[in-house]
Structure formats: structure tokens, C-alpha cells
């Protein structure tokens with residue numbers, strides 16, 4: 001009898017759900033809208049109803065389901081499956097794991113969304129089942145996940161691997177977390193735009209100056225495209241960002257000694273334009289032996305990383 005894993009990735013606008021075979025093949029994946037605020041309590045019921053509908057369509061029995069692995073935004077108690085706070089959904093001390101267990105009668109494992117994305121990349125993406133891995137998502141914010149000895153590190157109250165909130169600039173720019181100078185203020189798409197918009201003030205002749213005059217804003221894409229054309233201002237911006245990011249990664253690597261460093265998120269679409277200066281900065285700051293043991297890769301699973309990681313969480317923990 002074929003067995004199946006269920007991977008669930010709860011986001012602010014949609015919940016992604018996947019039925020996945022034990023070897024990692026996706027049988028089906030779909031999305032449902034996320035109910036938020038006063039209706040957020042409905043989310044687990046919606047998820048389970050939607051799973052029941054899909055398994056019926058696929059003629060899969062409940063006995064063939066091994067369990068549910070779900071990622072949720074915010075601070076997660078991986079032990080109990082409680083969500084301490086998920087601001088964008090409106091959850092506070094929400095017993096997601098308990099509710100899903102009662103509805104489904106299955107084994108349920110809950111992790112932070114960035115952590116399941118890291119697990120997914122490590123299983124079927126660019127990680128290639130590294131025992132020790134750093135995953136960083138450079139998007140609107142900076143997310144992270146750390147895998148040590150094959151397992152995700154959650155920490156005592158769900159904040160392990162919050163790489164985006166490492167302080168990298170003393171008294172730096174304000175961060176969404178309420179503090180200042182976090183890595184997120186530098187290396188997120190928003191941070192990169194902010195730094196570029198400051199840097200162009202010191203240049204009169206730059207592609208970025210022209211682009212800013214036309215659009216009144218600069219995106220990470222604009223910056224890497226100008227960098228590719230060897231625009232001096234763009235070079236300054238990219239070198240500043242990759243220097244700080246490389247420094248931050250080298251510090252994590254000194255502690256974790258990873259074999260793989262996987263970079264994902266919108267900014268990672270720059271590919272080698274990002275990786276080449278980043279590797280240079282990383283080499284500058286890392287212990288030579290740590291550097292030799294590690295390699296960089298761009299994340300390859302895109303939006304499927306979460307459901308695949310959720311499935312892997314079940315696979316890894318099934319008894």
C-alpha cells in the first residue's frame with residue numbers, strides 16, 4: 001500500500017498544501033485562501049477539509065497518510081505545535097498542532113515557515129541532504145533556517161535561525177522587529193533599495209541615477225542589472241551588501257561548520273551576480289578551513305520548498 005506525506009505551508013494570503021510520496025514525488029499540490037484576523041481560527045478546519053476532498057479525488061484512504069508537516073509564520077513551539085505569535089494571521093498562543101491532530105487523527109508536526117523551507121531545500125533542492133546547512137531567504141525580509149546534524153534547529157522558544165535579525169550594524173537603520181541594524185535592514189530587497197537610494201546621492205553619472213529619476217525607486221533587479229553593466233555606483237552598492245552578508249554568514253558558519261549555504265528568495269534571482277561577490281566576502285571573513293568545507297548554491301524549489309519541507313518533517317519524525 002502506497003503511503004503519503006502531507007506538506008502544508010501557511011502564508012499570509014494562501015495556504016499551500018501538497019500530497020507527497022515518501023520518496024519525494026509530488027502527487028498533487030494546491031492552494032486555499034488564508035482566513036485572517038477573527039476568522040484565523042478557521043484555518044486548520046479549512047486545511048483538513050481541503051485535504052479530505054483531495055485525497056478522495058485521488059482515491060487515497062486515510063490509512064495511507066503518514067502524517068501532516070506544517071509550517072507557520074511567526075514563533076512556533078515545535079515541541080507542542082503551538083504558535084506563540086503570528087502577527088500577520090492574528091494568532092496568539094494558537095494550538096495549531098493540537099487542532100490539526102484532533103481533526104485528522106494523524107501525526108502532526110509544526111515548524112516555522114522559514115525552517116520548513118530550509119528542510120525542503122535540503123531534501124529535494126540545492127541542499128542535497130547536507131548534515132549541516134545554512135538556508136537564507138532574501139525577500140521583502142530576510143528569513144533563515146539552520147540544519148545541524150540533519151535536523152532543523154528551533155531553539156527554546158522558536159527564534160533559532162532568525163538570521164535576518166542578527167545585528168550587523170550598531171545603531172543602524174530601524175528594523176521591523178523593533179530593533180536597529182539587523183541583517184534584514186541591509187540584505188533584504190527593501191534594504192538593498194534603501195542603500196542604493198542613499199548611495200546614488202554621491203553619484204551624478206550612473207545608470208541607477210537615471211533609473212531613479214524615471215521610476216522614483218530602485219529595485220534589487222535594477223541594481224544587479226546595473227552591476228552587470230559595471231556601473232560604479234551599483235558596484236559600490238552590491239559590494240557593501242555582499243560584504244555585510246558575507247560577514248554574517250561567515251560568523252554563522254564559524255559556529256555551524258556547514259557544507260552547504262543555500263540562498264533563496266527574490267533577490268537570489270540575481271544568481272552569480274550575487275553569489276560571486278558574496279563568496280569573495282565570505283572567504284575574506286571565514287576561517288580558511290570553514291571556507292574550504294562549504295559551498296554556496298541558489299535555492300531551486302521556489303514556492304514548493306515549504307510543502308516539501310513539511311512532508312520531510314513528517315518523514316524524518318515518523319515512528
Ligand code: ZN
Nearest residue numbers: 165175177182
Ligand atoms: Zn530585526
